[in-house]
Amino acid sequence: GRAGGAPTRRAARRVAAHAAMAVRLTLRLLRRYFEAFxxxxxxxxxxVQLSSGELxxxxxxxxxxxxxxxxxxxxxxxxxxxxxxxxxxxVPWKKLKKESVVLELERLEIEIEEADELRPYAPLPKFLRxxxxxxxxxxxxxxxxx
Numbered sequence: 001g002r003a004g005g006a007p008t009r010r011a012a013r014r015v016a017a018h019a020a021m022a023v024r025l026t027l028r029l030l031r032r033y034f035e036a037f038x039x040x041x042x043x044x045x046x047x048v049q050l051s052s053g054e055l056x057x058x059x060x061x062x063x064x065x066x067x068x069x070x071x072x073x074x075x076x077x078x079x080x081x082x083x084x085x086x087x088x089x090x091v092p093w094k095k096l097k098k099e100s101v102v103l104e105l106e107r108l109e110i111e112i113e114e115a116d117e118l119r120p121y122a123p124l125p126k127f128l129r130x131x132x133x134x135x136x137x138x139x140x141x142x143x144x145x146x
Contacts, residue, residue, distance in 0.1 A: 022096055023051070030089065030101070036125045037062050055089040065122040067110075078115040084108050 027050060035041045039061040046055065062082040073079050085107035092099040123129075 019093075023093060026091060026093075026096065026101070027051070030091075032125075032127060036128065037066055039063055050089060050091060053091050053093050055087075055091075057087045058085065060084050060087060066124065066128075069121040069124050070128065072121070073112065075118040076115055077112050079110065079112050081111040082109070 030050065031043050031046060034046060035043070038057075046057075060083060062084060064079050064082055067073075067082045068079045071079075084105050086104075087106070088102075088104045090102040090104075092101075
């Protein structure tokens, strides 16, 4: 009866709490990446759509400085515009520990031209630099614009 049911309910609540925490952490991580790359990112729409397990965003302009720094576009060239026709994210909420989050880009367009002047790379957001010395210019001197 009761004695046998209590641990089961408690365990179910614990599992539900862990699942809710995993959802919140995954949403926060994905939101941070999307905000770092997408101009005029709307996190309210992002959270609602992605909570169902699939998100589709269309006609996005990407942040030119982030892409320029990450891709290490040579200083003699200027990245004018980066857009993507569509982004689809699939999150297997019920199998998050066993399956991967999948991001698909559809039709990436890049406009690049000869630069009028040479300028240093903009620093990347910290979370993109962690453990990747190539992403931050190879050291402290590469990311500070000096």
